[in-house]
Every structure is written in structure tokens, then in C-alpha cells.
Amino acid sequence: MRPPLEMILPASPSNTAAFDRLARPVQKWIRGQGWEALRPIQAEAVTAVLEGEADIIITASTAGGKTEAAFLPLISQMLAAPTAGFATLYIGPLKALINDQYQRLEDICRDAALPVTPWHGDVAAGKKHKALKNPAGILLITPESLEALFVRRGPEMPRLFAQTRCIVIDELHTFLDAERGVQLMSLLNRLEMSVGHRIRRVGLSATLGDDRLAAQYLRPQAAQNVVVLKDTSSQQALKIQLRGYTSGDEDTGQGSTTGAISAHLFQHLRGSQNLIFAGSRNRVEIYADTLRQLCENSHVPQEFYPHHASLSKDHRAFVEARLKDKAKPTSAVCTSTLELGIDIGDVACVAQIGAPFTVAALRQRLGRSGRRAGQPAVLRQYAVEATLDAKSSVVDRLRLGLIRAISMIELLLEGWCEPPKAQALHLSTLTHQVLSVIAERGGASARRLYVTLCEKGPFTSVDQSLFLRLLRQIGSAEVGLIEQSADQTLLLGKAGERLVEHYSFYAVFQTPEEFRLVHDGRELGTLPIDNVLIPGMTLVFSGRRWVVVHVDDRERVIQVTPSTAGVPPVFGGDPGDIHDRVIQKMQDVFAEETVPAYLDEAARALLVQAREEFGRQGLQERRIMPLGEGRVLVFTRTGSIKTATLALVLQGVGCSVEAYDGVLEVKASAETPDIIDVLTQIKDHPLDRSLLAQANLMTEKFHPFLNAELLGEDALSSRLDLMALPQVVNGVLNGQAY
């Protein structure tokens, strides 16, 4: 008789029961780890996975043991019932994450003799061919590589996945509300159709604003049956400070806000591991350069390094390794590259310069700090506002950056974050999936495509008539992506074949063209091609200063050599997307009188000023404010989508418009009609879609193949909101005008 488990493993009874249900090799691995017990979330997951076939969402903090929670019982299950083909499919959004998870799972599976195969663009072709010849165990793959399998090996899919029982989706939140997430859902749905049975889905995530919406994403047809397991054990303390700073237009000299914030970071972050989110790659370079100088001037070792997606892999790996190495204090000045994914361990503090765009990002970033028991998460928020003078505009006086930073923190504390947008058509990704299904099957009927992608797949907002219009468009002579054979089967056209045959087809997201920046044969990183650089020009990049020595336009290579001066390059980007709820919260912050305890003295003073201005201008009620010289402020009090839609309409009648948080600054010309008349017109008449003609509607990768009509509908389903406009305008007009 084997001894009772309690003698080996001190654990609570429920925990012991969970442990007992795991396969022997898995139990052996757990003992080898020296764990005292399974964590509650892991014990719950064991029960949920082994009892029944329900879809599951597991949410726990980054170091909360989610991977083990899912895989300890899944591996046990695989050992109990061996299958032919891949038994479990793991989807990861990053190659680096797949590499990390491969190491961890290999370790668990070593004694179990269960193969684990990583599969992404950097994995050797030989290794992939071996796995295809003998598919078994766990396959770790990116959405793009899974897409490639469908396109290149469509007929083999049933053989590879016929007995797959479970698909684990890591970092589930990164797929919600993204084109890539729609692609992934389409692929998983196609996989189920291809093998002819449902495959259980398990989502892992650290940050979910709304469990039900995540469940809706994971299994749209049966969201109510998704089991959500939450780790509530690690409710951690949160320490927040919001510091206010003011600056003029010239922000680079001595005594600037960049200098002042850098000095504060230098003073408080040195000696530990930290993340400094600077908001853009340009600002990452500015702050990294300033902090590097501070270290040099103080004759102390360098601890501040830049990290963003345009920097070389080598440099990024160097910074990540330093963050993991507690013997080398390191603060990374970074963009969202360090927001998710790969494990960099616990950081002492998260600094955020300027308000973030979403509460979800703020929450994800904060999750990097305070992960050790008893350690609070620490947020240092820096708000930068303009120095005011007699000529300063109302918009500057309202301190929108500070108010938004406060609003985001308040919403974070309330536990809210942005939900995914449900109704979008995703016509770019639908075009991609049409080509992919045709390639997979060597041809398909329109009916089959519609059922696969829209009826049973994720493109539920697309009805038959819209789908047919899309097919006719991409099958037209001038586009030529598809063509129809005599028996009505849809095949790839010439242009479609060319597209699908190239490896750049698999990803559904757009990437800009770039130069490579090289010093002494070593790549420093990449720059968007719209940077105009000629020999002799200086720049700040990768935390150092360079001078351009040679530009090769054909090969897209720029040679540089060290220099003592420089300015950071322009990286471009899209306008941010701010949710309605954030703007509402800003309105509340203006109207209330309480001052949050986490503001420093300067931030308090700025908040008081902003509220005085808000009251003085009567903005509690007032929605339209003339500024003189034909300029008017229109307070939409809505997020960026509705505000941008109104801006588009006003531009359509000849106004020039600038958008801020919930406010438009409108400048009329001599030919422009009176703004009240324009707004009244919008309120009373259905809107003319021809307005869309002047907007830039080509934002996604496969948009260039669509016509104006389809592009308009796609934009209206996601980035513009004409339907809401009458209501927005009504609100504006019913406030006190003029």
C-alpha cells in the first residue's frame, strides 16, 4: 500500500484530492519542484479539466501558475488516453513566449515521454518535417504558423488534428478585439469543421475586464457554458503617486520637464529593476538618452536602457536579460513591448509618463510590479501639462492629460477596463480568410465559404448580400483575387495566387516599410522609411547618438557611426482610441470636488486650476464655446470614435478641425456655413455616406482590394459611428449654446 500523500506533501485536503488525480509522472515532477501544495487555482483547474469537456478560462496574475494549472491536468489526461496526431494545441501570440513555454513544458513532460513541439518562423524546417511525419503530444504554435499549415497542408489537417482534444490559448486578452483575434477564431473554427468535432478551448489570461465578454470570444455559440476560474488569492496592495509637471513648448533644454522627470526617475529608480513606459518610441529614445547622460555626469554605472520594437533583437535580449538578473539593477525605458508575454520577473515599480490610451494597458503594465508576496504594486504616473500664459487656450487650461491620467487610475481602481467591440465586420480579415479557405481546399463554393466563415465562423455581422458583394469585388477583373470555374467553384485568381504563395500572406496585420540601421556591420534596429536621412545628419537611437555616413536606398540600409549630438527619429503611428467611458469619467473628475490622495502638490494645483477653468467657463452645462476669429470649441463628451466621426462631417463642409479628449476645436472659413446650422442639419437629416469619400479608409492589410463602398461599411462598423451622430449632436445643441 502506498503511504498517504499527507506524509509526503503537506497540503489541504481538497488540494490533495486534486494532486491524487494527476498522472504519476506529473506528480513526480511536482514533488521535484518542492512545491508545498498546488495553488487553489491549479487545484480548481485539475477538477475542471478532468471532469467534463467544458471550455475554460483561467485568469491569474503573470506569475500565478496559469500554465501549470492548465497543463498539469491536460498532460495527465494525455497520458491516460494516448492519441494519434497532436493531442493538445497551444496557441501563443509571441515566438519568445512559445520558446519560454516550450522549456517549461519539456521539463514537465520529460519523464512522461510526451513530445512537445515548438512551431514558429524561427524553428528549423527539419524539426517541423519530423513533427509532420510523426505528429504527437503538444504542439506550440503561433496563429500565423497555423494559418500557414491550412494554406500549405490543407489536405493533411484531418490527419494531424483528428484526435486533438484541447486547444490552449495563452494571453487570451491580446486576441480580443484585434484582427489577429478574429483570424485565430476563424482558424479554430475551421479546424473543428475540418476534423468534424468540437475541440475544447482553454483560455489563459492575466487581465480580463469582463469575463463574460472573454467567454463570448472564446466560444461565441455557447459562452454561457464557459467555466471561468479566477485566482483571487493574490489581491495585492497598490501604491500610486501621480506627479504633475509643467513645461513650455521648448522641452529639451535645461530645466525642462523631460529633465525634471528624468531627474526624479534617476533619483528614485536607481538600484532596482523597473519599467518606465514612455508612451512612444520617440519619447523612449529621448528619456533613455537623458537618463544615460545623468548616469555619465554622476559617474555611476549605466542602469537605464531603451526597449521598443524598432530596436535590434540583440539589444532587446540584452535589456531583458538584465531585467531578469537581480544582480544588475536595470530600468527599461519602454513601449508596450514589455507589457506582456515573456517573463522578466518582478519589478519594483512601473512608471508611466503621460496618460496611457487604455485602462487595459495600464492594468497590464501594473501587473508587472508587486508580484512577490507582501510587495505592493507601485505606479508612478507623471503628467505633463503646458505652462500657461495670457494667450493659452481653454483646451490647455483644462489640463486634459492630467484629468485623463486621474480618470484612468480611478477606472482601474473600480476594476473596469475596455471591452472588445463586438459588431465590427472585419472585411480585411474576411478577404484573407476567403483566400485561405480556397487555398486549403483547392477551391470552394460561395455557399461553403459563407457557411464556414460567416454562419459558423467569427464573421457573424456579415450577411449573405454583403458577402456576395465582397466576393464580386475581389473577383472583379481589375482585382483578380478569385475567379469562378464553369461548375461555379471559386478558385484563386492570378493576383490571389501570387498573394497566397508568398510567405507574407499569413499575418493579417499591416507592417510599414523600414530602413535597417547598421553600425560596423552590426544591426542597431529599423526606422520607418518616411524618415528623410542624409549623410552628416545626427540621430539618437538605441540609447546612443549617431551620425549618418551612408544611405543605401535600394537595399534600405543606413550606415551610422557614433556621434556626440542627435535628435530621436520619427516613428509615426495611428491616432489612439479612447473609450466613451473614459471621457465620461473625465467629466466626473472635472465636476467633483474631492482631490485624490495620490496626487503630489503640483498635480493638486493643476487639478484645482483645471476645475476652476471648467467652472468659470460653465462647462458643466455648456457644450459650444466660441473662441473668436471663426473658432469654436464643441464639447462632444464622447470617446474618440464618435468625436472623430463628427470631425469628419465638419471637415466635409470645409471646416478645419482638431480633436482632443471629448472636444473638437473647429475653425470655419469664409465659405463655411454657421456651425449651429451644420449641427442642426446633422440632427434632423439622415447622414450622407458620401462624407466617407474624404476619410482615409485603408487601414488594414487587405483593404487595398476592396472598393469605396465596402471600405465605408467596414469603417462604419469599427472606426466611425455615423449612427450615433444625431444623438451626440442633440446633446451638444441642447446644452447652453453661445
Next chain:
DNA sequence: GACCTGCTGCGGCGTG
């Protein structure tokens, strides 16, 4: 007024 993510097959060559 922004950020991030991904990639196959094949020919040519050297090595064991």
C-alpha cells in the same frame, strides 16, 4: 495623438 504581433519553400553550397 500609439503601440505590438508574424512568415514557406526551395536552390545552392559546404560538411561528415
